[in-house]
Amino acid sequence: MSTILKTHEPICPTDKETALAREAGRGLSPVSGHELQVLIPETNESITLPASAVRLLVEMLSEMAEGNAIAVTPIHAELTTKQASDLLGVSRPFLVKQLESGLIPFRKVGTHRRILFTDLQAYKQQIDKNRLEALEELTAQAQDLNMGY
Numbered sequence: 001m002s003t004i005l006k007t008h009e010p011i012c013p014t015d016k017e018t019a020l021a022r023e024a025g026r027g028l029s030p031v032s033g034h035e036l037q038v039l040i041p042e043t044n045e046s047i048t049l050p051a052s053a054v055r056l057l058v059e060m061l062s063e064m065a066e067g068n069a070i071a072v073t074p075i076h077a078e079l080t081t082k083q084a085s086d087l088l089g090v091s092r093p094f095l096v097k098q099l100e101s102g103l104i105p106f107r108k109v110g111t112h113r114r115i116l117f118t119d120l121q122a123y124k125q126q127i128d129k130n131r132l133e134a135l136e137e138l139t140a141q142a143q144d145l146n147m148g149y
Contacts, residue, residue, distance in 0.1 A: 010069035010070060010071040010086075011069060011070055011071065012069040013064045013067060013068075013069070013070075017064060018064060018065060018066075018067050021060075021061045021062075021064035021065040022061075022065035024061050025058060025061035025062050025064075025065050028054065028057065028058050028061065029058055031054060032054055032055050032058040033051050033054065033055050034051055034054060035048055035049065035050060035051050035054070036048070036049045036051075036054045037049075060072075071087075073087075073117055074117070075117055075118055076116075076117070076118075077116075077117045078114040078115065078116055078117070079114065079115050079116075079117055079120060080112070080113075080114065080115075081095055081096055081099070081112075081113050081115070084104075084115045084120050087120060087124075088120070088123075088124060096113070098123070099113055099115070103123060104119055104120065104123045105119045106119070
């Protein structure tokens, strides 16, 4: 019997699950982006998975095949500072400084801060864009100086 996780805790695949994910991902990859009929052996019933769910499943299997932990978070979710800092790969105190400086919107529930997943993603996209621009500028400078890059 399976359990639907109500938390945003990552699922870390075992070695066996990593191998199974690699095999399943290879098998599903050709149908990614298409509806998929699945037969449920216990009930002998067939269900149809929507194309978007199949695409998401292939992406999850690909990450699991690499041994990476995965978590599924609804877009409308509100995250704690711990969950948000884990998703960004930064310390909680660093994240709190970003919140308090106004770089990421948040609200308070009592004394606790809550961050919308969509706001966190927007912040991440912005810092990723800034990093890429800085890298391109450094690359251009290195080429101008004939540093061999």
